[in-house]
Amino acid sequence: MSIAIYAQVNAAKIDPKRWESVYEDCLKIAEAGQLADMETRNVRGFELKCLVPAKEKDGKIHIIGDMVQGSCVQDYELERDASKYLPKDADADCKAPVADYLYHVFKDEDNVYDKYFTPYFGTQTFGARPHIYLLAMACLITSEFPNAAVVYGDISYKQCCEACIFAEKVVGHKVKVPIEYDYIKLFIELYKHGYRGYELLERYLTVYKGIRSDGFKKVLKKHFTDEQLISYFLKHPREELFDDIKAWLELGLSLDGLCEFYKNLTDGENAKALADALVLGKVHQKHKSKRELYDFTNAPDELYMVDDSDMAQARQNAKEIGFKRRRINAFIPLYEMEETIKKHFPKDDVEQFFTDAIAEKSAVFQKQKIIEAFYTAIDKEARKMENRGADIVDPVNLYTWKSEETTLDVTVVEQIKMLFDIFYKLGLHILEDYPLNDVEKKKRFIVTCIKKTITLTQTAAEHIIDSMEDEKYSALYVGLLAVNKAELYDSPIVNTALMNPEFYDFVMKMLREDSDEKCN
Structure with a gap:
């Protein structure tokens, strides 16, 4: 399982004394998380490499795992001396905004700011117990040096919140989530650096990795037009039409905008596929269960149905072989959908499209019945595990x-x-x-x-x-x-x-x- 935490710092913009203070707090996090290093010990007359609590040695802390699970992560190190992270051409006045740096990282393209940022974390945690505590260190560093430090990788919003809470308990003060999980701070930073219109939208949606909260949706509605959003979606298509429709509506965007987006995406096809997708996604149903809303191909961490590796693997397998449940976390009354789509597709028999979709006449609905049965079986097993009541079920x-x-x-x-x-x-x-x-x-x-x-x-x-x-x-x-x-x-x-x-x-x-x- 390839799970990593990547963290970099622009050391030219960091005060060495303040860095040293944060480093001391990271040592406290390592101790509280029972993180471990390795050293040779005499054990009953034999020389053996043993796990020991991770402490400072030679001006740095070195971590290979923890005292509970053992050696379970690749080498992680943190230096006391911030100058160790200074690049050759360090420039304290360089303009290297962290939001811009992350934009190029997430686009997986050449980054003009690479020369300023030096990695301090960058190996595998494999999702083991130390993952959260290493992330807590990185979140503390980004919180203390918001203009000079970044962290990213195989991490979720939930994990960042958990890591920040842990760090706060250890250091005794507020620790903020990294910028890519803070929709307000990210928008302000990008705006401050001169981005406007479509360019601002493209960078904002590329960098943002947090939850789609009501506040995040309000930012999109307030600051961007349907035309800009349509342009973004057309330039960043998903694998399937349904996924585009789902993403649009779950961002809280308008049905009028969706119709125009659909026209552009399908080169003017009729609205049948759109009606099918809306009914299949149960957009016309106001009250949906958590199971319907948060299926295991798109469940936010905080609402994941069961914390069990076997079930999670079953879900992942289902996703990989194309067994996707079709649910859209949005509600639009049926009559409103029909009237809006009629307005945009006046030549189509929209009422008949919806009638057929609700009657589940198309092949896609028949396929979905098979998929639902498959998912129901997995969910049934998951609920059995949840109800067993043991302290350890996995x-x-x-x-x-x-x-x-x-x-x-x-x-x-x-x-x-x-x-x-x-x-x-x-x-x-x-x-x-x-x-x-x-x-x-x-x-x-x-x-x-x-x-x-x-x-x-x-x-x-x-x-x-x-x-x-x-x-x-x-x-x-x-x-x-x-x-x-x-x-x-x-x-x-x-x-x-x-x-x-x-x-x-x-x-x-x-x-x-x-x-x-x-x-x-």
Whole structure:
């Protein structure tokens, strides 16, 4: 899973002392988020690279993961000395507006401001637990240096809000979301730099990544004409006509403007496809359920139906194979739609188009029935998971396990048993059939395996080494660590067992109880 945070700074516009103060706050965020670095430790007489709390070393902080999930992100670094980020031709008077810089970034085109901005973050978080805390650091920096710092990447408005709230709790003052998520600040910045009319609209919609709030829609209605909006939509077409219609209406734009846009987009075709799209999207229905409004091809983070990786993957698969539910988050009464479209398409039998659409006569409606059945089945499974009531219903959240009082969904328990039973038997086989006939040999063997496979906390490493005293107890560790497969250690089940000795004890108890039941 490729998920990254990219952050850059125009160091020429940053006061070094103020940067150092913000850096100190970032250290506090790292501590509060339990972020981790790696250093060599002597563990029971063996030299091992271990996870340690991320702290300043050699004038910078280095992060590879956290103390909970382990080594789970690519290297992230932050320098105390802001001058380390100064480009060769640094110019404190250079005009490099962050909004303009982001515009070129999001357009994926050559950026005249690249020479001024230096990356300080720019690798993968893989969506792991540290993602929010690293984002909190970046949001703090953009908040403190709004004219000299940017952050972007695989981040959402919800994540930015969560990161800012976390940062605020740590540093004790307001932390603002980055400019691309603030519709007011972004508009003001672009306007201040001289953009007007279509150019202002194009830059505004390219950079803005926040939610389509009523305030955002009011900005569009107040400052831009239908002609400018139509021009923008024609120059930025989506894959399907329905997606264009959906995007237009969900921005709160006028039906009159949509009709003119449709004419231009379709080279004057009749209004049948437009009527079909409006009815298919249930625009004529005022009250729609959240399930109808926020389907899983276009759901805002804050209204996502279920926080579960399997369901999310099912949704993504559905989207990729073209199984899109057609819903438009807008309401226009049927009679108003008919009258407005008649005005723009006087030669068309608009009433008949709507009659046929409501009767679901076209092939697109028949296809949608199949898609709805598919989505209903997935939603049904999602609701089942939500109603199970366990603390952990998905293995991806096993790192939150605290004690035997933490309840696990039955499907998670079965996955744990099935996976660990295999590796437990493998470990027993290795211990019985290989010449590991004394404890010291076993310890050297397991340390070699750890070095090749995974970075652990010192506590976890000590527990694993000490466990070699008990052959049956250590068998699962041996089975898991002897298999040198990187993908195995990406498993949240395996990772939690290796990182958390208490969880390992819990698993061993389950395996033994299960074994006793089979024997009886």
